[in-house]
Amino acid sequence: MFAPKSVAVVGVSPTAGAFGSRTLAILEQAKFAGPIYPVNAKYDRIGERQCYPSIKALPETPDCVIIAVPREAVEPIVVECAERRVGGIIIYSSGYSETGKSDREKQQARLVQISRESGVRILGPNCIGALNYKNGFHATFAAVPDASLPTSRPDAIGLVSQSGALGFALSQAIEHGISFSHVLACGNACDVDVADEISYLADDPNCKVIACVFEGMSNPSRIIEAAEIAHVANKPVIIYKMATGEQGAAAAMSHTGSLAGSNAAYRAAFKRVGIIVVDNFEALIETAAFFGKASRPKAPGVAVVATSGGACIMAADKAELYNVQLPQPVAKTREVLERVVPEFGSPKNPCDVTAQVLGSPESLHACVDALMSDDTFGALVVPQPLAYAIATARLKIFSESAKRYNKIACAVWLTEWMEGPGAIETELDPHVAMFRSMDRCFATLAAWNEREQWMRAQPRKLARASGTEAAQTAAKLLDSAENNILTEREAKKVLSAYGIPVVDEELVQSADDAVTAANGMGYPVAMKVESPDLPHKTEAGVIRLNLKTEAEVRSAYEAVMANAKGVSPPPKINGVLVQPMIPAGTEIMVGAKVDPLFGPLIVVGLGGILVELLKDTVLDLAPVNHDEALAMLGRLKGKAVLAGFRGSEPVNLDNLANIVCRLSELVADQKERISELDVNPLICSGERIIAVDALIVTQHS
Structure with missing residues (x-):
C-alpha cells in the first residue's frame, strides 16, 4: 500500500x-x-x-x-x-x-x-491519501510540494496524521528544507490506523524519526505497542495530541476519578513507552527534525554561545524553565573563552562573544570548538539574531564542530525574516538543528535528555513491594463488602492487607462510648460518622478534629450525628469512628482508578481538602516500580514541601514511594473489582507515614 x-x-x-x-x-x-x-x-x-x-x-x-x-x-x-x-x-x-x-x-x-x-x-x-518520497508514490488529490525539492535524506521524518489536512500542511515544511520519507493519513481508519502506520515506519529504512498528529483511539494499547516496535528499531516517536479536553469527571466518586482524565492517562502511557509529547502543533516538525539529526546525548549539559547578551539571558531563562542544565565549562575550556572573549563580553556559560566576532570570526570558531570539545556539554545552542550572509558563513563553523565531536548544534532563528539567508541551509545541514523559538529549543533539549534517562532505564524492572498473599486477602474483603462504596473502616482493612500503615480506630454507637474510646486511646482524637452513603465526609460536615476533652467529644458526637441525619436522602449510619489525632505533617493524596481505555492508573498529589483545587497531581500506569514512584513525587509542583518546609521535618521519600508502589499493586491486582480508590490524606512526617482516611469504590453494585 x-x-x-x-x-x-x-x-x-x-x-x-x-x-x-x-x-x-x-x-x-x-x-x-x-x-x-x-x-x-x-x-x-x-x-x-x-x-x-x-x-x-x-x-x-x-x-x-x-x-x-x-x-x-x-x-x-x-x-x-x-x-x-x-x-x-x-x-x-x-x-x-x-x-x-x-x-x-x-x-x-x-x-x-x-x-x-x-x-x-x-x-x-x-x-486524503499517502506520500512516499523515496519512490514517488504520491497517492493524493491534494496539492503537494514540488517533487524536485530535496527530501528523503538520512534524517528523514516519517509523518503520520489522523487529520489529513493537518498532516499535509506540515509536509509543506519541505519547502524550507525539512526532509520527509513519508506522509501518511488514515481518514476514518476503518482498517489501517495510526498505530499500523507508526509500526510500518518503524520498519522502513528510509525513516529516521516518526512524527504523529494524534487525536485518540478506542484501543490505545495499539499505539503503545507500535511505539514499542519503534523503540526496538531505535526510532524516536514524537506526538502532538489533540482533543485534550476532559469529559466524564463530574460523575466520578473519588478525587482520583475527577483528576485522572483521559489526556493525563494518554500522557502517562506515552511516557511509559518513551514517546515524546509536544504541547503545540507548531513544535512537532522542529522537534522531529532535531531527533532526526541528533544522536544520543553524550552529557546532559548544554552550552550557549551568542553574539548578543540579550540572547544569552533569554537562553538562560528558558533553560531554567525546562530544567535544562547550563553548567560552567571545565578549566581548559574556560581558558580559551577568557583568552578570546573581550572584557565586555562573558567568558562563561552562556557565553557572550559580543559583536566583536564580526571583525575576528576566528574568535567565534575558537569558542564554539572549545565548548563542543568539552565533555560537560552534549549540545550547543547558537542564537541567530540576523538573517544575512553572515548566518550562512557561521553555519559552517557550527556544523564542522558538531560533526567533529559527534554532537548537535541548535540554531535558534531569532530574526523575523523566517526564510532569510541561512535558513534553508541550516535546515539542510545534518549537524545543526533549526528552531524558530528559544522556548521550543529548550523544550526539545529537555525532552532529549528525558528520553535518554528513559533509554538507560530499559528494560523496565518491576519488583513487587507487597506480599503475594495481599491480593487474595484483599479480594476476599472486597467481595464480601455489602455496598459498592466501602466504608472508611472497610477500605483501610484492604489497605492493611497490602502493608499500608493506617490509623487505629474504634466504632461507637453513643456519646458515652465515644468518651470511653477517647480516654482509652488518649487525647486529642478525631471523630467521623461511618456511612457508605457519605463518601465525602468533609462536605457532609460529619468530621470533627483535634478534640481534647470529654466535653468536646460529647459535643462533637451530637453534632456529627445531627449533620448526618440531616442529609437527604437519609444515609445508612453504622456509627461514629473515634481515632487518635495524628500530629500534623505534609498531607499527600494517593489514588487509583481503573480506566476503560488504559486499565489501572495511580495518582499522587498534595492532599487534604485542596487536592482538586490545586490539581498538583502526577499520574502513571499501575503498577509502578520504586524508581517510577520516586519520579512521580519528584514531578509534583509542590515537591519542596516533602523536603521540609518552614521547619517541618523532611518526608522519607523512599518510604512514601514504597506506599505508592503498594497502592499501585493493589489497583493492578484488583482491577476487576475496584473502580476508584482514594487515600486522602496520607499524613507524612519524617519516617512516620500513615493513612487517616480512605475511599474505595468497587465495580459491583
Whole structure:
C-alpha cells in the first residue's frame, strides 16, 4: 500500500479537477516509476494512457488501488479488489461513519468485513491519501510540494496524521528544507490506523524519526505497542495530541476519578513507552527534525554561545524553565573563552562573544570548538539574531564542530525574516538543528535528555513491594463488602492487607462510648460518622478534629450525628469512628482508578481538602516500580514541601514511594473489582507515614 510497484486509479476522467485525474497527474509529476493504470469503464484512453473498464480487466494485479469515486460506487470496487487480491486499497470517498448516520456506519462496517475476509488492507475511507518520497508514490488529490525539492535524506521524518489536512500542511515544511520519507493519513481508519502506520515506519529504512498528529483511539494499547516496535528499531516517536479536553469527571466518586482524565492517562502511557509529547502543533516538525539529526546525548549539559547578551539571558531563562542544565565549562575550556572573549563580553556559560566576532570570526570558531570539545556539554545552542550572509558563513563553523565531536548544534532563528539567508541551509545541514523559538529549543533539549534517562532505564524492572498473599486477602474483603462504596473502616482493612500503615480506630454507637474510646486511646482524637452513603465526609460536615476533652467529644458526637441525619436522602449510619489525632505533617493524596481505555492508573498529589483545587497531581500506569514512584513525587509542583518546609521535618521519600508502589499493586491486582480508590490524606512526617482516611469504590453494585 505505501511502497507499491504498480498502482491503479479508479475514477480517472478527462476532467482535470476530478480527484482521480488530479491523482494521476500528481503521480506523473512525482515520477512514480511503476505502471499506473487508469480505471473508468466510460473511456478507452485518458490522455496518452490506456484506460481499463475494471480492476478485473487490468493486465496485472496492482499493488495498490486508489478509489476516487462517489461513496455509492465504492463497495463493488472494493469487492472486485478483494477478489483479485490486490495489495492494498486507498479510499478517498467521504460520507461514511464521520457523518454519524447509522446507515453510513453500516456501509463502512461492510468495507471492514470485506477487508477482514480477504486480507486486503484498506486505508480510509474519507482519506486524503499517502506520500512516499523515496519512490514517488504520491497517492493524493491534494496539492503537494514540488517533487524536485530535496527530501528523503538520512534524517528523514516519517509523518503520520489522523487529520489529513493537518498532516499535509506540515509536509509543506519541505519547502524550507525539512526532509520527509513519508506522509501518511488514515481518514476514518476503518482498517489501517495510526498505530499500523507508526509500526510500518518503524520498519522502513528510509525513516529516521516518526512524527504523529494524534487525536485518540478506542484501543490505545495499539499505539503503545507500535511505539514499542519503534523503540526496538531505535526510532524516536514524537506526538502532538489533540482533543485534550476532559469529559466524564463530574460523575466520578473519588478525587482520583475527577483528576485522572483521559489526556493525563494518554500522557502517562506515552511516557511509559518513551514517546515524546509536544504541547503545540507548531513544535512537532522542529522537534522531529532535531531527533532526526541528533544522536544520543553524550552529557546532559548544554552550552550557549551568542553574539548578543540579550540572547544569552533569554537562553538562560528558558533553560531554567525546562530544567535544562547550563553548567560552567571545565578549566581548559574556560581558558580559551577568557583568552578570546573581550572584557565586555562573558567568558562563561552562556557565553557572550559580543559583536566583536564580526571583525575576528576566528574568535567565534575558537569558542564554539572549545565548548563542543568539552565533555560537560552534549549540545550547543547558537542564537541567530540576523538573517544575512553572515548566518550562512557561521553555519559552517557550527556544523564542522558538531560533526567533529559527534554532537548537535541548535540554531535558534531569532530574526523575523523566517526564510532569510541561512535558513534553508541550516535546515539542510545534518549537524545543526533549526528552531524558530528559544522556548521550543529548550523544550526539545529537555525532552532529549528525558528520553535518554528513559533509554538507560530499559528494560523496565518491576519488583513487587507487597506480599503475594495481599491480593487474595484483599479480594476476599472486597467481595464480601455489602455496598459498592466501602466504608472508611472497610477500605483501610484492604489497605492493611497490602502493608499500608493506617490509623487505629474504634466504632461507637453513643456519646458515652465515644468518651470511653477517647480516654482509652488518649487525647486529642478525631471523630467521623461511618456511612457508605457519605463518601465525602468533609462536605457532609460529619468530621470533627483535634478534640481534647470529654466535653468536646460529647459535643462533637451530637453534632456529627445531627449533620448526618440531616442529609437527604437519609444515609445508612453504622456509627461514629473515634481515632487518635495524628500530629500534623505534609498531607499527600494517593489514588487509583481503573480506566476503560488504559486499565489501572495511580495518582499522587498534595492532599487534604485542596487536592482538586490545586490539581498538583502526577499520574502513571499501575503498577509502578520504586524508581517510577520516586519520579512521580519528584514531578509534583509542590515537591519542596516533602523536603521540609518552614521547619517541618523532611518526608522519607523512599518510604512514601514504597506506599505508592503498594497502592499501585493493589489497583493492578484488583482491577476487576475496584473502580476508584482514594487515600486522602496520607499524613507524612519524617519516617512516620500513615493513612487517616480512605475511599474505595468497587465495580459491583
